[in-house]
């Protein structure tokens with residue numbers, strides 16, 4: 001592809017304290033594409049995601065978002081960058097002590113100075129997009145798991161991010177709700193023209209939404225390519241991965 | 247006819263919407279308002295959802311003021327975004343509105359009413375099960391009274407000993423100089439004994455236990471409530487009050503008088519240290535004086551107080567535990583509220599009992 005990648009990962013190795021989890025990972029993600037990061041549980045998907053959003057520093061190599069190297073940013077520049085990204089955490093990460101409305105309002109209050117009525121409308125619009133406009137005043141504990149995920153999604157897209165990261169969006173949801181969530185992600189991607197990086201290990205979900213697949217195995221990128229290519233791949237692990245789901 | 251044209255900036259995003267809105271506002275609010283406003287999009291390259299909503303808002307305002315609002319030079323992309331980011335029937339949306347004074351007063355009164363009702367029901371329940379569960383041990387969790395007795399009573403001994411000693415010591419120290427002036431050295435024993443028995447002993451014990459135990463009860467019950475354990479007990483045919491609360495009540499009721507007695511003794515020893523080292527008293531006369539001044543009334547009062555405090559401490563823990571709202575963070579709130587309320591109630595009850603018996607002679 002000719003255009004500049006939105007995310008560029010160069011020979012990244014990273015991990016926790018003295019444990020190396022990712023080794024020599026390189027990948028690129030372009031505007032408007034949906035990339036699924038796959039792999040078995042514990043292979044380092046969440047660790048990679050944390051590196052991509054700057055929550056975990058690399059041991060070696062570099063991660064660039066929108067052409068800016070994450071390790072070379074000061075705090076201000078980092079927050080500027082985060083304004084253009086949305087993150088949907090594995091368990092939603094809504095603040096439990098405040099309402100859905102207030103949760104969705106957090107990024108607005110942090111990053112912008114828009115007048116209150118416009119904030120109201122914007123929050124309403126985003127809650128409407130995820131179908132939760134009636135639940136603005138509920139506490140996270142008063143709605144179901146799938147609704148919490150959607151509320152968290154509304155919060156992550158409140159500033160119209162250019163890229164959305166989602167860590168196992170369908171985990172812990174029933175197939176119907178997970179399916180709806182995938183469709184919601186796709187339609188939001190269309191509306192907001194975002195790139196999306198989705199960590200998942202659910203084959204059904206991958207088939208629905210992914211343009212491209214990055215397969216992690218033991219901290220290495222074993223494969224990148226389209227779903228078609230992945231399904232026909234004769235790499236043993238990938239074959240097994242898709243076999244075991246069908 | 248007057249026509250105003252607003253040239254929209256290149257990027258119409260959440261970061262720039264404020265200026266645009268205030269600009270439009272100032273034009274719409276003019277005394278001689280224009281008959282038509284043109285929004286010129288020729289410079290606009292980026293527009294996000296906040297930008298689109300701002301444009302809709304301006305159109306809305308114009309319509310309300312009978313101003314003709316027209317959009318010019320829209321690219322298809324912008325037009326598309328404007329269509330996409332449009333809020334539907336806004337009446338189903340309840341943005342949280344700030345409550346007025348009377349609304350808040352109403353909410354508060356209702357809260358207070360509900361709280362008092364809950365409190366009375368819980369008190370009645372606890373009182374009822376205090377007796378029935380005594381004769382029907384099956385209602386209680388097995389081995390729990392002793393278990394709790396150890397946790398509530400025995401584990402609190404060191405801290406209560408330390409504090410009681412310090413209080414007896416300080417009481418004696420503060421009064422020693424005055425008593426010495428009058429040659430009334432021996433009365434330091436009376437003073438420390440009376441102060442410890444009828445006030446300080448039971449009170450500081452209760453405050454320590456309130457801090458340690460009502461918070462523990464609230465945390466346990468609240469955790470059980472938010473994690474649906476109370477519901478689970480209910481469907482297994484177990485009432486949570488005799489099962490969880492009553493054993494704790496027994497344990498506190500037994501341990502509080504014992505702890506208070508212990509605190510009294512240690513406090514008097516604290517006073518004695520001053521008496522012996524500073525006021526040249528002998529140990530034996532000091533204790534004789536202590537025993538001569540303590541009447542049955544003092545003993546009765548501090549035992550009565552201990553029992554009342556035990557009930558209050560258990561009650562506040564249970565009350566805030568069962569009232570928990572929300573998830574894990576609600577547990578923290580319950581715990582804090584329980585400690586504050588328990589200490590408050592203990593001091594109020596202490597004053598009431600003190601007053602009653604003061605006038606009684």
Ligand SMILES: Nc1ncnc2c1ncn2[C@@H]1O[C@H](COP(=O)(O)OP(=O)(O)O)[C@@H](O)[C@H]1O
Nearest residue numbers: 016019021039040041042043044045046047048
């Ligand atoms: N905070 C942490 N500290 C130390 N090790 C961790 C931490 N989080 C994850 N790990 C380890 O890193 C490895 C990869 O974890 P993770 O990236 O969460 O896997 P997954 O692919 O399931 O998301 C696992 O072996 C895990 O034990």
Ligand SMILES: [Mg+2]
Nearest residue numbers: 045046090167
């Ligand atoms: Mg994970």
